[in-house]
Amino acid sequence: MSIVVTGATGHLGRLVVEQLLEKVPAGHVTAVVRSPEKAADLAQRGVRIAVADYNAPETFDGLFAAGDKVLLVSGNEITDDRVRQHRVVIDAAEAAGVALLAYTSAPSTLRAALADDHRGTEQALKASGLPYSLLRNGWYHENYTEQLAPALAHGVLVHAAGEGRVSSAARADYAAAAVAVLTGEGHENSTYELGGDEAWSFAEFAAELSRQAGREIAYTPISVAEYEAVLTGAGLPAPLAAILAAVDAHIEKGELVVGSGDLSRLIGRPATPVAEAITAALKG
Numbered sequence: 001m002s003i004v005v006t007g008a009t010g011h012l013g014r015l016v017v018e019q020l021l022e023k024v025p026a027g028h029v030t031a032v033v034r035s036p037e038k039a040a041d042l043a044q045r046g047v048r049i050a051v052a053d054y055n056a057p058e059t060f061d062g063l064f065a066a067g068d069k070v071l072l073v074s075g076n077e078i079t080d081d082r083v084r085q086h087r088v089v090i091d092a093a094e095a096a097g098v099a100l101l102a103y104t105s106a107p108s109t110l111r112a113a114l115a116d117d118h119r120g121t122e123q124a125l126k127a128s129g130l131p132y133s134l135l136r137n138g139w140y141h142e143n144y145t146e147q148l149a150p151a152l153a154h155g156v157l158v159h160a161a162g163e164g165r166v167s168s169a170a171r172a173d174y175a176a177a178a179v180a181v182l183t184g185e186g187h188e189n190s191t192y193e194l195g196g197d198e199a200w201s202f203a204e205f206a207a208e209l210s211r212q213a214g215r216e217i218a219y220t221p222i223s224v225a226e227y228e229a230v231l232t233g234a235g236l237p238a239p240l241a242a243i244l245a246a247v248d249a250h251i252e253k254g255e256l257v258v259g260s261g262d263l264s265r266l267i268g269r270p271a272t273p274v275a276e277a278i279t280a281a282l283k284g
């Protein structure tokens with residue numbers, strides 16, 4: 001039996017593999033990657049490396065074995081048909097008879113177009129008959145803390161979320177939740193709504209950034225269309241900018257507030273506060 005992590009050299013996947021190695025022998029972990037060069041360090045530590053691509057179904061033939069526990073990390077090509085991509089993994093897992101397939105989904109409250117692929121994948125996974133665990137990850141702190149440069153340069157944080165709040169948590173927190181499911185028992189056919197312990201507004205985020213940076217960073221709410229223009233001006237492709245800008249409108253509606261407490265219960269500790277993530281980013 002192996003614990004298999006797809007997208008294992010991505011931001012989340014690598015954190016999952018690193019945390020798995022703290023709990024199980026390296027030989028029990030399989031990292032599924034598109035570029036083995038990026039996983040050379042994991043291979044040197046004894047992790048099995050499997051090369052496969054969501055867009056090439058044949059690469060998953062024989063990759064899984066009966067009894068494996070699999071983490072399907074959702075694809076990052078959000079303007080593509082991710083349900084089709086994810087079905088490749090689900091079909092291969094079903095053919096092998098894996099013991100559990102966990103999937104990194106989105107909160108059930110989120111109605112943005114970005115969540116459509118997640119809902120479609122959840123339906124496909126349930127229809128497969130496989131034992132599943134839905135890890136409905138909320139937003140990552142890093143979605144914002146990795147983009148601080150413009151706010152620091154101009155003294156203003158712009159978003160189209162109004163006074164909406166976000167229950168974000170650190171990527172490492174979500175990775176820890178996945179590891180808890182993959183290494184624990186009794187998670188078959190489970191659903192977890194995952195988010196940080198405290199929701200924050202962008203005005204509060206700007207105030208905390210100001211406090212830590214030692215100078216005023218103002219929050220200026222703008223329209224979705226204006227924010228879309230900001231994103232395209234920063235170099236994002238227009239289709240992606242439209243999807244991401246639209247998410248802010250759903251934040252304003254409260255759709256990324258997650259109050260279940262599932263994340264802190266799964267990982268056995270409080271989730272990382274956003275202030276701590278801002279500190280790490282400024283040191284960064």
